[in-house]
Amino acid sequence: MKKLHIVGNWKMTLNKEDSIALAEKIKTISKKDNLNIEVAPTSLYINDILKILKESDINVISQNFDFESLGSFTGGICLDQLIELGVSKSILGHSERRSKFNESDDQINSKLETVLKSQLDVIFCFDSYDQVPFDLIKNNLNDNSKIKLTLAYEPTWAIGTGKTASIDHIVEIHTKVKNTLTEYSLQNVPILYGGSVNPSNSRDILSSNNVDGVLVGGASTKFDQLLGIVNSI
Numbered sequence: 698m699k700k701l702h703i704v705g706n707w708k709m710t711l712n713k714e715d716s717i718a719l720a721e722k723i724k725t726i727s728k729k730d731n732l733n734i735e736v737a738p739t740s741l742y743i744n745d746i747l748k749i750l751k752e753s754d755i756n757v758i759s760q761n762f763d764f765e766s767l768g769s770f771t772g773g774i775c776l777d778q779l780i781e782l783g784v785s786k787s788i789l790g791h792s793e794r795r796s797k798f799n800e801s802d803d804q805i806n807s808k809l810e811t812v813l814k815s816q817l818d819v820i821f822c823f824d825s826y827d828q829v830p831f832d833l834i835k836n837n838l839n840d841n842s843k844i845k846l847t848l849a850y851e852p853t854w855a856i857g858t859g860k861t862a863s864i865d866h867i868v869e870i871h872t873k874v875k876n877t878l879t880e881y882s883l884q885n886v887p888i889l890y891g892g893s894v895n896p897s898n899s900r901d902i903l904s905s906n907n908v909d910g911v912l913v914g915g916a917s918t919k920f921d922q923l924l925g926i927v928n929s930i
């Protein structure tokens with residue numbers, strides 16, 4: 698049985714009260730065999746959510762990080778600070794960071810290099826095969842037995858739109874990426890799908906070939922929907 702991942706990206710959609718209320722509910726979700734559940738709250742409340750989910754089966758990760766180490770970078774969040782709080786993984790390159798915060802491919806790839814050299818794991822989002830920097834990954838991730846990278850295929854047009862990619866399309870892209878990873882001896886890198894995943898489509902998506910999990914935005918901020926996705930496995 699393959700290991701599956703369900704990752705909830707809360708984006709900037711919840712205020713503090715709602716974030717805490719959601720965390721209090723999801724801490725009751727118990728781990729199924731071969732299922733890894735993670736949530737990414739907004740950075741402002743990450744410490745509160747970490748405390749609530751400390752004893753639970755749910756891992757708390759970051760939505761993003763900035764380039765630099767501790768220093769004069771107003772408004773930034775660095776890997777050292779996340780590590781200090783006990784965060785062990787971050788999302789990187791989400792399409793909203795690319796389109797709404799103007800993060801370029803070069804900037805994101807440079808951050809990927811930084812995080813791959815750090816002790817943190819990373820979920821790298823891409824919206825086309827060509828956006829995956831396979832050489833950079835290979836050069837910075839030599840040991841296929843200790844993979845600290847997850848890829849997430851997120852077609853931009855499917856994010857937050859209610860339009861999910863067809864299973865055929867998802868499998869085609871995931872298989873193409875997996876084949877290239879295999880050529881680079883990186884076949885253990887999991888590949889998630891993200892884009893309007895909900896309890897009605899999650900079972901089909903999660904049981905598809907070369908899909909190792911889902912990255913979920915909107916539905917992950919509603920407890921019943923998140924639970925529906927978990928229970929669809």
Ligand code: PEP
Nearest residue numbers: 856857891892893914915
């Ligand atoms: C996301 O934010 O990564 C995402 C996939 O959003 P949604 O599930 O709302 O489409």
